Amino acid sequence: MAAISASQVKELRERTGLGMMECKKALTEADGDIEIAIENLRKSSGLKAAKKAGRTAAEGTVVTRVAEDGSYGVMVEINSETDFVARDDNFKAFADKIADAFFAARSEDVAAVMAGDLETAREQLVQKIGENIGVRRCVVVEAGDGNLVGEYVHGGRIGVLTVLKGGNADVAKDVAMHVAAINPAVALPEDMPQEQLDKEKAIILAQPDMAGKPEQIAEKMVQGRLKKYLAENSLTEQPFVKDPNQSVAEFVKAAGGEVIGFTRFEVGEGIEKEEVDFAKEVMEQAKRS
DSSP states (O other): OOOOOHHHHHHHHHHHOOOHHHHHHHHHHTTTOHHHHHHHHHHHHOOOOOOOOOOOOOEEEEEEEEOTTSSEEEEEEEEESSHHHHTOHHHHHHHHHHHHHHHHHTOOOHHHHHTTHHHHHHHHHHHHHOSOOEEEEEEEEEOOTTEEEEEEEETTTEEEEEEEEESOHHHHHHHHHHHHHHOOSBSSGGGSOHHHHHHHHHHHHTSGGGTTOOHHHHHHHHHHHHHHHHHHHBGGGSEETTEEEEEHHHHHHHTTEEEEEEEEEETTTTOOOOOOOHHHHHHHHHHHO
């Protein structure tokens, strides 16, 4: 059986809001797997969907560029090792230069766009700053006929490109701001993968209040909860962050538009940075000296 660390318990508590002992027990039963622990908790106690893992340890910035006519946009993530460097003027200037290059190339091919002068500039900045710096990813979003791309970047750490049919740049930006703040899973309910819906249905059926229910009633309850799940996790169905009295879809429709899709980047998402125990490091160094 895997040993359960304090950091695992802390993360599970942050993501579920449950007590320390309950989290430790759940992790022990799941052999240390946080995602399995959450799934088991949802089955046994009806726990609501836990917060998404937010271990965004890598630092850096997200930069966007959108054509004046809204026909396309690009979004690039550039990483550094520390937040201190991410706030450095030299790093910011480099990030802007990179975004301009990807925008001009209208390409997602990091290796191709970075070849030549840009790679030389990156290497020179690494030497100057003393940290590893890299261009992690880029996305190009094409609006399509009759559509437009909007953009929003929050604090240099979260970037969003939205696509609307109709509407205007201000509306597209407001929708992007909502996506940055709320982080919906999909743009439209029909975009939710069937695999995710099947998983959610299994969790609902395993909850205590479903036990012993006649099949017809159980199915009705499942469909009701799935509908609620889709409403909570689909951009168009969510209460608009700037006016919760209307949904995002209603807000956009009032401006003569319709939501088509979005892309969201958050600095370091999916990258886990090794935690350094400085006290232990100093102690080990002292022993060696």
